[in-house]
Amino acid sequence: MRVVVTGASSGIGAEIARQYAATGARVALFARRRQKLEDIAAECLALGAAETSVLEGDTTDFDRVRSATATIVDTWGGVDRAFLNAGGYGVSDSAEMQRARELEWTTTGFSAAAAEAVMRVNYIGVTYWLETLLPIMREQRAGTIAVTGAQTADRGFPAHGPYAATKAALRALCDSLRPDALRYGITLALLEPGCVESELTEKNCCDSMPFLQPTAKAVTQFIAGVEHKRAVVRWPAHASLSSKLAASIPRAIFDRWAMRKLPRV
Ligand SMILES: NC(=O)c1ccc[n+]([C@@H]2O[C@H](COP(=O)([O-])OP(=O)(O)OC[C@H]3O[C@@H](n4cnc5c(N)ncnc54)[C@H](OP(=O)(O)O)[C@@H]3O)[C@@H](O)[C@H]2O)c1
Numbered sequence: 001m002r003v004v005v006t007g008a009s010s011g012i013g014a015e016i017a018r019q020y021a022a023t024g025a026r027v028a029l030f031a032r033r034r035q036k037l038e039d040i041a042a043e044c045l046a047l048g049a050a051e052t053s054v055l056e057g058d059t060t061d062f063d064r065v066r067s068a069t070a071t072i073v074d075t076w077g078g079v080d081r082a083f084l085n086a087g088g089y090g091v092s093d094s095a096e097m098q099r100a101r102e103l104e105w106t107t108t109g110f111s112a113a114a115a116e117a118v119m120r121v122n123y124i125g126v127t128y129w130l131e132t133l134l135p136i137m138r139e140q141r142a143g144t145i146a147v148t149g150a151q152t153a154d155r156g157f158p159a160h161g162p163y164a165a166t167k168a169a170l171r172a173l174c175d176s177l178r179p180d181a182l183r184y185g186i187t188l189a190l191l192e193p194g195c196v197e198s199e200l201t202e203k204n205c206c207d208s209m210p211f212l213q214p215t216a217k218a219v220t221q222f223i224a225g226v227e228h229k230r231a232v233v234r235w236p237a238h239a240s241l242s243s244k245l246a247a248s249i250p251r252a253i254f255d256r257w258a259m260r261k262l263p264r265v
Contacts, residue, residue, distance in 0.1 A: 001020065001023065001024075001025040001026065001080050001081065002025070002026045002072070002076045002077075002078060002079050002080045002081070003016075003017070003019045003020045003025045003026065003027050003028065003079075003080065003081040003082075003083070004027075004028045004030065004069075004072055004079055004081070004082045004083065004133075005020075005027065005028070005029055005030065005082075005083045005085060006030045006031065006041060006059055006082075006083065006084050006085050006086040006125070006129065007030075007031055007059075007085040007086030007087060007148070007236050008027075008029035008030060008031050008037060008085075009029070009031035009032070009033045009036035009037050009090075010031075010033075010036060010198060010199045011038060011196070011197075011198025011199050011200060011215060012085055012148065012193065012196060012215060012218065012219060012222075013031070013062055013083065013085040013086065014036075014040045014186040015216055015218075015219040015236070016085065016219055016223065017029055017040055017044055017217045018040070018043060018044060018047055019216075019219055019220065019223055020049075020081070020223070021043070021044035021045070021048060021049035021052070022047045022048050023048070023060065023104065024048050024050050025049060025050065025081075026048070026049065026050045026051040026052070026053075026076055026183050027041075027044050027051075027052050027235055028052070028053040028055055028068075028072050028076075029041055029044075029052065029053065029054055029055060030055040030056075030057055030059070030068055030086070031056070031057075031086060031139055032056065032057065032058050034054065034055075034056040037038040037054045037055075038054055041053075041054050051076075053071065053075065053076075055068040055071065055072075059086040059087075059121060059125030059126075059128065059129070060120045060121055060124060060125050060128075062128045065125070065128040065129055066128075066132050069129070069133060069136070071099065071134040073136060076252050078136060078137075078140050078143075079133060079136055079137065079140075079143060080142070080144070081143070081144050081145075081146070081226070082133050082143070082144070082145045082146070083130065083146045083148070084125075084126045084129045084130075084145060084146070084147045084148065085146075085147075085148040085173075085191075085253060086121065086125055086146060087121055087122040087125070087161070087166070088121070088122070088199075088200045089101065089116050089118065089163055089200065089203075090114070090118045090121065090163075092194060096202070099263065101114065102263045103263065104160050105159050105160065105161055105163070106158075106159050106161075106250070106262060106263065108263070109189055111161075114162060115162035115165070117162075118162050118163055118165050118166055119162070119165070119169070121166075122163070122166035122167065122170070123166045123170060123172070123173075126147055126170060126191060127173075129145075130145070133145060134181070134186065137181075137185075137186045138184045138186065140185075141184060141185040141255070142185045142186070143185070143186050143187070144186070144187040144188075144189060144226060144229070145181075145186065145187070145188050145189070146188075146189040146190075146191055146222070146226045147170050147173075147188070147189070147190055147191065148170075148191045148192060148193070149167045149174070149190050149191065150163075150164070150167040150192055151169045151192045151193065151194050151234060151239060151240055151243040152164045152167055152243070153167035153168040153170070153171050153192070154243045154244060154246065154247040155243070155246055155247040155254070156168075157258070157261075158258040158259075158261040158262045158263045159261070159262060159263060164229045167192075171190060171192075174188050174189075174190040174231075174232075175190075178231055186230070187229050189225065189226045189229070189230060189231060189232070189233060190231065190232045190233070191222045191225070191226075191233050192232060192233065192234040192235075192240070193213075193218060193222070193234075193235060194210075194211050194213065194234075194235065194236050194240060194243065195209040195210060195212045195213065195239065196209055196212070196213050196214075196215055197213065197214055197215045198215060198219040211236055211238060211242075213235075213236055213239075218235055218236070220245025221233065221235040221236075222235065226265045
């Protein structure tokens with residue numbers, strides 16, 4: 001099995017790499033932080049990976065996505081599983097930066113540039129990988145692409161609109177591509193985590209992170225869903241249900257609750 005994982009330097013992506021490594025797969029790891037990738041690659045080899053490939057790069061750099069894909073295909077001859085998982089909230093390393101980002105995502109300081117930045121990583125980056133991977137899998141007449149969305153796509157929560165929009169865009173894209181990809185033997189899966197332990201949730205912790213789940217447990221569920229060719233894998237179930245219920249609350253009631261959650265101005 002030849003597996004590519006973007007966003008493999010931490011959190012969900014690193015754990016996807018580890019769990020495929022433990023099955024003896026060849027695992028290619030893509031992200032920006034080279035040292036972290038090297039460390040995860042070493043872990044993967046220790047776990048039983050047949051081979052690893054460290055591909056440092058930014059998912060918003062189309063040329064780099066093309067060259068990384070070419071490297072994998074040149075060395076391994078194709079791709080069986082691709083996890084398009086790189087993403088997140090964008091810059092949020094400190095409380096001040098988080099607060100600045102929140103303001104840029106609300107009426108107070110709404111910033112098109114901030115919305116574009118998160119869209120470029122979470123959505124446009126995925127389209128770059130799709131353009132490079134779909135022809136390869138079309139030729140193979142086989143392969144699975146799993147895209148990491150988020151349950152927050154159900155309803156844009158206060159001060160999270162631009163992030164939720166990227167995940168809603170991925171959902172629409174996957175729904176639209178899935179049936180025609182199937183004609184070529186390609187399976188598309190959308191993974192929608194609730195709250196899973198990772199650098200993302202660590203930085204954005206914690207009162208707004210209900211039902212926070214261990215990474216390994218979550219990834220086991222996602223991989224099982226992907227291997228069973230499920231179109232959408234949402235986990236954990238209780239978070240998924242609450243998210244769907246929250247999405248069904250009448251707007252007038254939801255908006256009153258949301259106003260209390262917004263950052264102070
Ligand atoms: N954890 C949750 O509760 C949760 C819930 C819903 C959805 N998700 C989604 O799950 C995915 C993985 O996130 P995570 O929770 O595992 O957080 P994480 O630990 O912060 O991992 C994010 C990964 O994406 C990579 N990445 C970010 N920007 C990138 C870029 N421009 N180019 C290449 N790689 C980039 C990061 O690596 P580098 O910094 O080294 O580039 C890192 O490997 C994301 O798409 C996130 O939106 C997570």
